[in-house]
Amino acid sequence: MAYIRAHDTKQRRNGKVVKRYVVAWREPIRDSFGLPTGELRSRQESYQNRETAEARRDELNAARHTTGTSALAEQRKAGDLPFGYYARGWLDAQAVKVARGRLKQRAHEDCKRLLTRYVLDRFGARAIASISAKDAEEFLAALVRQPSRQGDRAPLSPATVKHAWGMFSTVMRYAMRHGAISSNPADQVDFSTSRGVGDLGKFEHNPLTATQVGELCAAVAGEGYPNLPAYPVYGLMTAFLAYTGLRASENAGLEIRDLVFTTGPTAVRSGEPAIRCTVQVRRTKERRGGEWVVGTPKSKQSRRSVPLPPWLAEKLHAYLVGAGTEPAMHPRADEPAAPLWPSRKNGGGHRAEGQRYAVLLDWSEPLAMGTFYDTILKPALEAVGLPASRPAKDGEPAIRGVRLHDLRHTFATMHLMAGTHFMQVSRWLGHSTFTLTLNTYGDWIPEEDGGAINHLPEPSSAAGQTPQKVRQLFG
Structure with missing residues (x-):
């Protein structure tokens, strides 16, 4: 209940003491949802005349019953x-x-x-x-x-x-x-959420070509770009993302045990059994509040197995097992639950003899993909002449450049343009429906595989005569 308390001030007007009128009340302390916590706090406002103070008091007292500002226990109606x-x-x-x-x-x-x-x-x-x-x-x-x-x-x-x-x-x-x-x-309220309303263009993805992927991987690895730090591991990971189509959180969630290696028919070039590899997508990992949170893929269809092309399977095998006299690059490859891709250590970088400046790798925890994009992939994109995606800042408009997710789009478009059936591409992407794949990548499906082409024949009537029904309608 709000009330008025009058008190004298040190000011005088026409020889009389000037009074101030304080409206005081107590109200519940509320949590982030606006609900009372059970505790009260005192509030007060000061006014120069009694009339204004009385109006404010009456307003506060009425609000206890009309706007829900009284304690929850005093509420009587659901509304x-x-x-x-x-x-x-x-x-x-x-x-x-x-x-x-x-x-x-x-x-x-x-x-x-x-x-x-x-x-x-x-x-x-x-x-x-x-x-x-x-x-x-x-x-x-x-x-x-x-x-x-x-x-x-x-x-x-x-x-x-x-x-x-x-x-x-x-x-x-x-x-x-x-x-x-x-x-x-x-x-x-008129709020239309349907697509295609108005003349706003839909969001466009920016898939890369195979040549652009190769240049980007080289830039991330530091090959031929002396101004960039050298990260061969991340160069391999960039190629992995573009040729598997995994989402960022799925890639961060990969562990050593998720790569299944087998051998196929003898390779023509080496004369040795070809190495095959399948990636099993079973979990996601994301960093929230300084902690890694393990989750499940986006949908049931996102739990999937994606085969690697032979050349990438060989690179991953060398990464984990070694090739010839070269040892494995991954120091924890014999631990099934170890992260597939390393993070970077805090505390700055180093410059080993004969190498460029780079931050030491941390093989004990996954890689934060957002940080990877901001600190490593963006500079590499700019180095090879590709625009990086940037939000609007300091009055400058946003740039819809190449995002990390565009490596997933690259996988889809390269397969579709190579003639892989869209249903198979949809399964590898882990889409919930084939329709989603068609809506997203329909323009990339070649015409001979059901793409946008119109084969409808020219219409004709029997014996070149106008049908009876048409004569009746149009006389």
Whole structure:
């Protein structure tokens, strides 16, 4: 309950002491979801006259019953409960799906992050029933104008706006199912998410040619580029990504045991049995909060086996076993659970005699692929004349250059252009449906394999006569 407390100041006006009017009240301390924690804090505001102070007091007292600012225990109607109450309830329901294996933990964390970052500050403490369609419309407009990062003028990407809006709409729908509101105000806002609306171009991937992949691998390895640090291991990994199509988190999750070597028919050149290798994709690894989190691939279809081309199989065999008199490059190749690709050690680099500056490798933990892209692949891309992808910064527009994920696109397009059936490419990519592969790479399928070509014959009528039905319609 808000109340007014008057006190004298040291100021005087017309010989009289000037009074100040303090409006004081206590309110619950709320968590990140806008829900009361059970503790209270004191608040106060100062006004120069009693009339203004009384208006503010009345406003605060009314708000206890209309906007959900009183303690949760005092709420009597479902519509008076705050948005954060239903947001937490919906997240708890998603956590049950995670426990039952119906939802990935990462998806659950992304939902919580979107709610916390974009929605809860605005609606967390608001009574769910007080949120109108106009409030929803203003929220969407604010999302579109919101900068992508602090101090940056570039707005949020359309995908981020879509996901943040989706979280708001989903929580409101959850509240409607629980009888808190009769309709979802988000449904009354015009927000089209269908592709192809308007004249905005779709996102274009940037696959590389085989020659460009070779140049990029050489730059990462430091071969012929004296201004770049030499990382032969990462040069091999770059080729591996372009010729297996693995996602970044899948590549980080690879361990020694995930490479299965066999021997095939005798190779023509060497006269020895050819080495074959298959990569088994069984897990993902991502670094979150300074810790490595092991997860499962994106979908059931993402648990797959991908064969390597013979030349890459030989390189991987030499990397793990050695070739001739050359020892294996991987010092822990006899440990099945060791990371396939090493990280880099903290604490700077070194310059061994006769070698260029490079950071020491750490074979005990996986490689953070985002850091690899920023610190190693980007400079290599620029060295070979390929644009690297960069976000908008300091007033400069974003550059849609070559991303790490474009090595996956490279794998797909090279196979499709070589005549590999799109269904097989889809299986190797781990796509959930063949339709996804067609929608993404349909333009790369050759015409003779079902690509975009029109073979429909010229129409003709029997004996060159106009059909009876056409004569009847057009007389």
